[in-house]
Amino acid sequence: MKQELVLITGMSGSGKSVALHALEDAGYYCVDNLPPELLLPFVQLEQQHSASKIAIAMDVRSAQSLPLVPAQLAHLRALDVDVRMLFLDATTEILVHRFSETRRRHPLSRKDDEFVRDQQRDLVEAIELERELLSELREESHIIDTSLLRSTKLQSYIKSLISAPATQLTLMFESFAFKRGIPVHADYVFDVRMLPNPHYEAALKPLTGRDEPVAEWLAAQASVEKMAEQISHFLETWLPDLNHDHRSYVTVAIGCTGGQHRSVYLVELLSQRFAKSWITLKRHRELDITP
Structure with a gap:
C-alpha cells in the first residue's frame, strides 16, 4: 500500500492539536512537534514497520530547521510517498483572544539568543514574527482558516479533506x-x-x-x-x-x-x-x- 503523509503546520493557537486528533481518529499514526531533522528517517522507519498513514505536526518551536522541510518533502515524493501539507491559520485578533483565554505563553513570547536575551516580546509581535518564519511552508500548503471554526467543525473538515485521493485535485x-x-x-x-x-x-x-x-x-x-x-x-x-x-x-x-x-x-x-x-x-x- 502506498504510504501517505499529512504534514500539519500553522500558527500557534490555530488548532493543530485538534487537527492531529482528527487524523488519529481517521487511522493515522500521529506525531506532534517532530523536529524537521527527523522527518526523513522517521518516515523511512515507519515504512519498514508498514505504517501506511502518518500525520506529523510541526510548529515554530522548530524554526531554526523549518527551512529543511520543503527539500525533505520533495525527496519523499520522489520515493512515491503521497504528501499533503495543511497549514492552519487564523486572524491575529482571534489568536490574541485565544491566548488571552487560555493564558498560555506564545512560543516566541521571549526573545532567544538570536535576539535580546530575557526581554519579553509583545504577543502581537510574536504572532507576526511567527507568520514570517512560517511563510514558506504556508505558500506550499492548503490553508485552513480556523478563525470562525468550532473544534468539532474543524475535525470534520480535516476528515473530509484527507478522505479525497491525494493523487487528484x-x-x-x-x-x-x-x-x-x-x-x-x-x-x-x-x-x-x-x-x-x-x-x-x-x-x-x-x-x-x-x-x-x-x-x-x-x-x-x-x-x-x-x-x-x-x-x-x-x-x-x-x-x-x-x-x-x-x-x-x-x-x-x-x-x-x-x-x-x-x-x-x-x-x-x-x-x-x-x-x-x-x-x-x-x-x-x-x-x-x-x-
Missing part, C-alpha cells in the same frame, strides 16, 4: 459572508452581492440557500444562473492547468452579504455540477459557526 467550494471577512485560504473569490437577495422576502429570510423555497426562488432569477455559468466557465477553463501543475486543493470562495442565501445556493449548485468531473467538497462558513 480536490475542488473545495465555500460560501461566506463579506461582513465577516474574506477567507484567508481562498484561491479564488467571487462576489455575488449584486444578485437578487432572498433576505428581503419575508418568507425566505429565516431560511438558507440549502432550503428548497430559497433554491427555487434563486433558480428563477436569470442573473443568478448567469453568474453560475460564468463561474463555471472560468473553472472549466483553468482547472485542467491547475491539475497539471500538481495542485492538491483549489478553494473557490463565493461571498454574499450574510453568507446565508445566495452564496450558499451557488456553492450547492456548483459543487453538484463539478462533482461529475472533479473530486468536490463544499463548506458553508457562516452556517458552520451557527450553534
Whole structure:
C-alpha cells in the first residue's frame, strides 16, 4: 500500500492539536512537534514497520530547521510517498483572544539568543514574527482558516479533506459572508452581492440557500444562473492547468452579504455540477459557526 503523509503546520493557537486528533481518529499514526531533522528517517522507519498513514505536526518551536522541510518533502515524493501539507491559520485578533483565554505563553513570547536575551516580546509581535518564519511552508500548503471554526467543525473538515485521493485535485467550494471577512485560504473569490437577495422576502429570510423555497426562488432569477455559468466557465477553463501543475486543493470562495442565501445556493449548485468531473467538497462558513 502506498504510504501517505499529512504534514500539519500553522500558527500557534490555530488548532493543530485538534487537527492531529482528527487524523488519529481517521487511522493515522500521529506525531506532534517532530523536529524537521527527523522527518526523513522517521518516515523511512515507519515504512519498514508498514505504517501506511502518518500525520506529523510541526510548529515554530522548530524554526531554526523549518527551512529543511520543503527539500525533505520533495525527496519523499520522489520515493512515491503521497504528501499533503495543511497549514492552519487564523486572524491575529482571534489568536490574541485565544491566548488571552487560555493564558498560555506564545512560543516566541521571549526573545532567544538570536535576539535580546530575557526581554519579553509583545504577543502581537510574536504572532507576526511567527507568520514570517512560517511563510514558506504556508505558500506550499492548503490553508485552513480556523478563525470562525468550532473544534468539532474543524475535525470534520480535516476528515473530509484527507478522505479525497491525494493523487487528484480536490475542488473545495465555500460560501461566506463579506461582513465577516474574506477567507484567508481562498484561491479564488467571487462576489455575488449584486444578485437578487432572498433576505428581503419575508418568507425566505429565516431560511438558507440549502432550503428548497430559497433554491427555487434563486433558480428563477436569470442573473443568478448567469453568474453560475460564468463561474463555471472560468473553472472549466483553468482547472485542467491547475491539475497539471500538481495542485492538491483549489478553494473557490463565493461571498454574499450574510453568507446565508445566495452564496450558499451557488456553492450547492456548483459543487453538484463539478462533482461529475472533479473530486468536490463544499463548506458553508457562516452556517458552520451557527450553534
